[in-house]
Structure formats: structure tokens, C-alpha cells
Amino acid sequence: MTLTQEQLIASHKANLETLFGLTNKTFEGVEKLVELNVAASRAALNEAASHTQAILGAKDVQQLLALQASQFQPLAEKAAAYSRHLYDIASGTSAEFGKAFEAQAAEVQRNFGNLLDAAVKNAPAGTETSVAVLKSAVSAANNAFESVQKAVKQASNVAEANFNAMASNASRPTATAAAAAATATAAQGKR
Numbered sequence: 001m002t003l004t005q006e007q008l009i010a011s012h013k014a015n016l017e018t019l020f021g022l023t024n025k026t027f028e029g030v031e032k033l034v035e036l037n038v039a040a041s042r043a044a045l046n047e048a049a050s051h052t053q054a055i056l057g058a059k060d061v062q063q064l065l066a067l068q069a070s071q072f073q074p075l076a077e078k079a080a081a082y083s084r085h086l087y088d089i090a091s092g093t094s095a096e097f098g099k100a101f102e103a104q105a106a107e108v109q110r111n112f113g114n115l116l117d118a119a120v121k122n123a124p125a126g127t128e129t130s131v132a133v134l135k136s137a138v139s140a141a142n143n144a145f146e147s148v149q150k151a152v153k154q155a156s157n158v159a160e161a162n163f164n165a166m167a168s169n170a171s172r173p174t175a176t177a178a179a180a181a182a183t184a185t186a187a188q189g190k191r
Contacts, residue, residue, distance in 0.1 A: 018100055029093035036085050087163055
């Protein structure tokens, strides 16, 4: 079985469409990343300005310490939220690339299977053992590829679960530290 000119053209056209689709997805991911960073920078600037005004208006050291302590919790929450958005953008873009790769791999497997079947039909007599070994090797390779795909998906799911757990736990110690600092500040104020 040989590829016809029409099949080659169709294959190249499909590859170009995939390339352009992935390029668009990449630009969408970069665009989202830029939007996230601009929004985070704008919010940080506004918060820094208001916090600076509050610090300049502090009447004593205890009030200054209380203002500083009150910043710990929101800062940790914002960092966790930023990380989560960043992860969502990266995983969404990565998922699009994964889908395209899986589709291309399936197409290659299908084409190779068709080519192998055509070769088997046209194989000379007495080569049945060689053909069986080749088919077995192709089947084993396909099974190995599927196993790797499943392992990668499982690893991605575990990584995402770990990231979510880490993000939810990140703000807890900061809240405890902020509460302790506020308590210490209040205790100093009573002396």
C-alpha cells in the first residue's frame, strides 16, 4: 500500500491545522498569563498604596505592628490564588497539547495498522511467523504507549491534588501567625 498524492496532501493539511490550532492555544495561554499578571500587579500596587497610607497614619508602634500583622493572611491568600490561576492556565494549555498529541498518535497508530495489514495481505507465503512476530511487537508497543499515557494522567492528577492541598494549607499557618502577632501587639498595648 502506497500513499497517494491526495493522502499526502490531506495529511499535510491536517498537520498544518493541528499546528495552527496549537499555536492559537499557546497565544491564548500567554494572553491569559499576561492578563493575570497585569491584574495582580495593579492590585498589588493599589494595596501597597493604601497600606502605605495606613502606615503613615499610624499613631504609635502598636498600631504599626497591628497593621503589619494584618497583612500576613491576605498576602498568603492572594499568593495562593495567584498560584492557582497560574496553574489553571498552564494545565489548560497543557491539556490542549495533550489532546492534540493523543489525536495525532491515534492517527499514526491507525495509519501504521492499515499499512501493516496491507503488507500482511501481500506478504509472500512462508512469512507467517515473521508477520506474527511483527504484529505482536506492534501490539506490545501500542500497549506500552497506552500504559505510559495512563501513568502520565495519573501523575498529573496526583500533582493537581497535591497542589490543591498545598494551596489550602498555605494560608493556615499565616493566619495563626497573624493572630499571634495581633495578640502580642494587644498584650504590649496593655502594659
